[in-house]
Amino acid sequence: MSDKADVLVIGAGFAGMYAIYRLRHLGLKVVVIEAGSDVGGTWYWNRYPGARCDVPSLEYSFGFSPELEQEWEWPEVFSAQPDILHYANHIADRFDLRRHIKFNTRATAVTYLEHSNQWQVSTDSGVSYCATYCIMATGCLSVPNKPEISGADHFQGETYHTGLWPKHPVDLTGKKVGIIGTGSSAVQAIPELATQAGHLTVFQRTPVYTVPANRKAMNKAVEDEFKSNYRQIRAMQQHNRGGVSTFRPLKSMRPTRRLDDQQAQSNNIKALKPEQRQQRLDQRGLASILGFTDIYNDIEANEIANELFRYNIKQRVRDPQVAEKLLPKTYGLGCKRQVLDRDYYDTFNRDNVLLVDVQENPIAEINETGVQTQTQHYELDVLIYATGFDAMTGALLNANITGRAGQTLAEKWQYGPVAYLGLQMHGFPNLFTVTGPGSPSVLCNMLVAIEQHINWIADCIVYLRDNQISSIEPNKNSELTWIDHVNDVAKETMFTAPTCNSWYLGANIQGKPRIFMPYVGGFPQYRERCEQEQEQHYPSFTLA
Numbered sequence: 289m290s291d292k293a294d295v296l297v298i299g300a301g302f303a304g305m306y307a308i309y310r311l312r313h314l315g316l317k318v319v320v321i322e323a324g325s326d327v328g329g330t331w332y333w334n335r336y337p338g339a340r341c342d343v344p345s346l347e348y349s350f351g352f353s354p355e356l357e358q359e360w361e362w363p364e365v366f367s368a369q370p371d372i373l374h375y376a377n378h379i380a381d382r383f384d385l386r387r388h389i390k391f392n393t394r395a396t397a398v399t400y401l402e403h404s405n406q407w408q409v410s411t412d413s414g415v416s417y418c419a420t421y422c423i424m425a426t427g428c429l430s431v432p433n434k435p436e437i438s439g440a441d442h443f444q445g446e447t448y449h450t451g452l453w454p455k456h457p458v459d460l461t462g463k464k465v466g467i468i469g470t471g472s473s474a475v476q477a478i479p480e481l482a483t484q485a486g487h488l489t490v491f492q493r494t495p496v497y498t499v500p501a502n503r504k505a506m507n508k509a510v511e512d513e514f515k516s517n518y519r520q521i522r523a524m525q526q527h528n529r530g531g532v533s534t535f536r537p538l539k540s541m542r543p544t545r546r547l548d549d550q551q552a553q554s555n556n557i558k559a560l561k562p563e564q565r566q567q568r569l570d571q572r573g574l575a576s577i578l579g580f581t582d583i584y585n586d587i588e589a590n591e592i593a594n595e596l597f598r599y600n601i602k603q604r605v606r607d608p609q610v611a612e613k614l615l616p617k618t619y620g621l622g623c624k625r626q627v628l629d630r631d632y633y634d635t636f637n638r639d640n641v642l643l644v645d646v647q648e649n650p651i652a653e654i655n656e657t658g659v660q661t662q663t664q665h666y667e668l669d670v671l672i673y674a675t676g677f678d679a680m681t682g683a684l685l686n687a688n689i690t691g692r693a694g695q696t697l698a699e700k701w702q703y704g705p706v707a708y709l710g711l712q713m714h715g716f717p718n719l720f721t722v723t724g725p726g727s728p729s730v731l732c733n734m735l736v737a738i739e740q741h742i743n744w745i746a747d748c749i750v751y752l753r754d755n756q757i758s759s760i761e762p763n764k765n766s767e768l769t770w771i772d773h774v775n776d777v778a779k780e781t782m783f784t785a786p787t788c789n790s791w792y793l794g795a796n797i798q799g800k801p802r803i804f805m806p807y808v809g810g811f812p813q814y815r816e817r818c819e820q821e822q823e824q825h826y827p828s829f830t831l832a
């Protein structure tokens with residue numbers, strides 16, 4: 289069976305939902321294919337205890353509808369997963385989006401039909417769909433990585449992955465729980481799991497640098513001020529590298545000042561004496577280390593900050609041996625995405641929490657009753673994988689995309705992702721990726737990045753339609769030049785420091801080409817480049 293549309297969208301997360309809203313207004317027939325049973329993407333799948341966003345909710349929200357902005361109320365400054373999922377559902381209901389979505393349906397192949405200039409999406413429901421345009425709104429962190437550990441299938445207890453957490457409640461009361469991983473997801477989950485479980489064993493391979501998250505409830509006056517200034521805030525987001533405004537509510541209480549020379553100097557960790565650095569930490573907390581600007585481009589400054597961080601972890605964790613294991617020593621601040629926590633280090637002071645360093649004592653196998661390291665067996669009722677994702681490229685490659693002349697995306701990307709502006713690939717006409725590799729993507733406020741990409745794609749489709757152009761794809765040279773630029777800007781940062789192994793680089797997946805995937809040059813610069821392409825009628829693309 290086959291169905292026709294103007295635009296096929298894969299994924300009903302925030303990107304897929306906004307695509308429906310935006311494209312429907314253009315009179316286009318939009319069909320969205322979604323593997324889950326409802327909307328929400330990341331926030332649908334990541335229901336693990338403690339899941340929460342690290343961007344303030346008043347900013348991690350859509351700006352396309354002033355009415356939506358005004359009516360929605362966030363309970364906390366940094367909202368938890370249930371509230372963000374609630375917001376996604378509200379959007380689906382308010383804008384009547386669900387009727388465009390085929391839920392519980394996974395795209396199994398995405399194929400360009402050259403003779404008809406159509407994209408065909410085959411699905412596991414048996415129905416295939418055809419359309420002129422196809423938008424991959426598949427998310428950047430949507431393919432969970434489950435490491436292959438010998439014997440894992442033999443484990444008789446319950447097994448979960450943080451990125452595929454079930455909808456039904458998981459009762460951990462009195463149970464012996466183990467968690468593998470100490471990245472962002474684990475750091476959020478561990479304090480919650482420790483309070484729910486009888487006993488928690490944390491299998492840590494690489495310690496993190498994590499700083500306490502802002503845990504404030506929403507202040508009504510702040511919310512009101514945001515809501516009164518939303519147009520200005522959305523404009524400010526467009527001019528900020530990370531897509532987050534520099535708007536400071538309750539201005540009368542917190543005047544905005546320009547930094548004078550002395551203050552600017554104090555933002556360099558090297559300019560301060562050791563006692564001044566510690567004093568600053570004591571006064572402003574651990575997160576204040578992140579405010580030193582020189583630590584992101586000066587290895588020496590970076591190591592001063594790392595050492596200060598380690599010193600402060602030692603102050604927090606009572607058992608010196610446990611504290612020692614928690615110290616990140618093999619890489620520096622700024623290499624990985626900054627992790628935020630609620631009581632992470634304090635959790636290791638609890639009697640029911642055990643930290644196992646699997647770097648020192650590797651996991652040998654998982655058996656029927658638990659995890660066996662080289663020296664010890666840890667009996668478990670529940671094993672949780674918090675082992676991350678095949679980031680940025682995983683979902684695109686899993687979709688089995690085949691472009692012109694039978695070239696697959698896997699072939700094209702065998703040495704790493706090559707795309708222009710993270711929006712399109714040469715050889716794949718009329719196929720668009722949302723927040724794809726080579727765009728600011730995961731380094732930007734995701735909702736701002738999504739809106740910008742969907743708007744660009746929608747405007748592009750309008751241009752093609754109005755000018756009777758049947759297809760668009762970037763020139764080969766444009767994408768190669770762009771990827772060189774993406775790599776060049778990354779080279780100047782701690783993200784690609786020699787000691788750094790992160791999912792940004794694909795380093796967490798065995799065999800994955802090592803290339804820095806997101807664009808670190810900043811959202812405004814990137815957006816201007818996208819706008820230039822449109823203003824100049826797509827000079828870096830071939831329009832057929």
Ligand code: NAP
Nearest residue numbers: 340341342435469470471472473474493494625674675676
């Ligand atoms: P992650 O950062 O990739 O962390 C995965 C963890 O699993 C790491 O500690 C890793 O250790 C460990 N691991 C992987 N394979 C292992 C193995 N075979 N044996 C032992 N340990 C293993 O994944 P994540 O925590 O899910 O976070 C991914 C991204 O999602 C974040 O960086 C962030 O962008 C996003 N996220 C955001 C939030 C938030 O908004 N606050 C929350 C959760 C996630 P190694 O480091 O040694 O590889």
